[in-house]
Amino acid sequence: INGPGGDMQWCFSQVKGAIDDDVAEADIISTVEFNHTGELLATGDKGGRVVIFQQEIENKSQPQFRSEYNVYSTFQSHEPEFDYLKSLEIEEKINKIRWLPQKNAAQFLLSTNDKTIKLWKISERDKRPEGYNLKEEDGRYKDPNTITSLRVPVLIPMDLMVEASPRRVFANAHTYHINSISVNSDNETYLSADDLRINLWHLEITDRSFNIVDIKPANMEELTEVITAAEFHPHQCNTFVYSSSKGTIRLCDMRASALCDKHSKLFEEPEDPSNRSFFSEIISSISDVKFSHNGRYMMTRDYLSVKIWDLNMENRPVETYQVHEYLRSKLCSLYENDCIFDKFECCWNGNDSVVMTGSYNNFFRMFDRGHRRDVTLEASRENSKPMQVLKPRKVCAGGKRKKDEISVDSLDFNKKILHTAWHPQDNIIAVATTNNLYIFQDKVN
């Protein structure tokens, strides 16, 4: 983290996307995800498109040139639909992308919109066959009478072609809007969660899915909370968690029963009732939940803070980090302009020592758990010279504004960083502004 004696200095590496201020709605980035090795970086957008970047092999002879991410494949994952039966417009926006661990030469990912999950296979073709017996090179069939000998076709190299093909379509299992998908550590199953239900799928089977959580009340008038995110434990294939709009997290064990409506653990921080306000429940709604890589902790993001929970302690988080506390005295306007409902995501670094999340004004925040340091950085075109070191930013909550500080009232609430991702091993981060993808790297790599 930047600072006196700080050991991480973040530098600009690349930015993807158009420069113009007029952003088409389809170009709004809706999800960012590294694969398990960090070699591939996938983005999804509101237009239903997926773009995958691949890290180039580092140029060992010129170490000052860092490995870059270049376009590897792009395809239309989902299309807009209209459900006439329910009179529902189904957006093509990609809500989440999750990679499967690599098993063979091809790469697989799951992408989902509000209603349908798809399994995509991304494969490389760098050879083509030549020397068929029955066909000319252009595909025309030969006159069989002219064939007098037999030969074995050979494979010759060709320019690399990357093909994406939909291998499975998991449809019609969600009445409400899908907010999460999570691949199980067993590599055979995955879960999908909507506002009220969570389903368990087998990657090979598309015509059925098991419902494992159902919080829909018999009478919808009694509805008090919805599911906001869900994730499988990274190692224990029987364990998953889901978060709610009331700020609680439930951990469930699939060995306990087929329907996991009864949680095994309930994580909730007690609230001082005298502090309760109109906004309390809204800002306590959890927008993202992520297990640590080591599987011992989980992190939750609510509107103003990031909390780290020890899975063995349900009654309060072990760490709480304020992302933008200065917004607490702006809640009225943030409610009026709907910003209070923005869903920020969060992520861990490879060794679980640092966590990161986004904020407004294209700011993003990192919290170093071990060194108890935090920093605010900005993703902007002004700081996009090659290898330019990012300067820490400071927001002035009130009173006298120092030079280089920005006042709360000057923050641009239309510039939100909702999606960020951290390379699984290295200090490389991907930060999505509205329609641009920034890649930053640690200077001392």
Add this chain to the structure above:
Amino acid sequence: MSGDNEDTQTADETTLDEKAPVQDKVISPEKAEEAKLKARYPNLGNKPGGSDLLRKRLQKGQKYFDSGDYNMAKAKIKNKQLPTAAPEKTEITGDHIPTPQDLPQRKPSLVASKLAG
């Protein structure tokens, strides 16, 4: 940075919200914001996280309330003269409820993502 900031209060923060009532005791910034909101919208219900807000969230994307709504609209149109096409296809109130034929056929983007450009 850990700790609960519910009680953070400085003199500067109270001067920022001009509509907060002057009080003898110190109120949290959150409660001050709540007072501001209630002053602007006196009819706001007391349970914001309750049923109404959640059901609005669940119904995102819905064009008709239900099939009954849709059929009523169709019946109304049959009895009257066929109305001229609604000037704004997105308006979904009263007699301007669109039929499936009126709904714009949304096609996927034919343009490639600018991230790949």
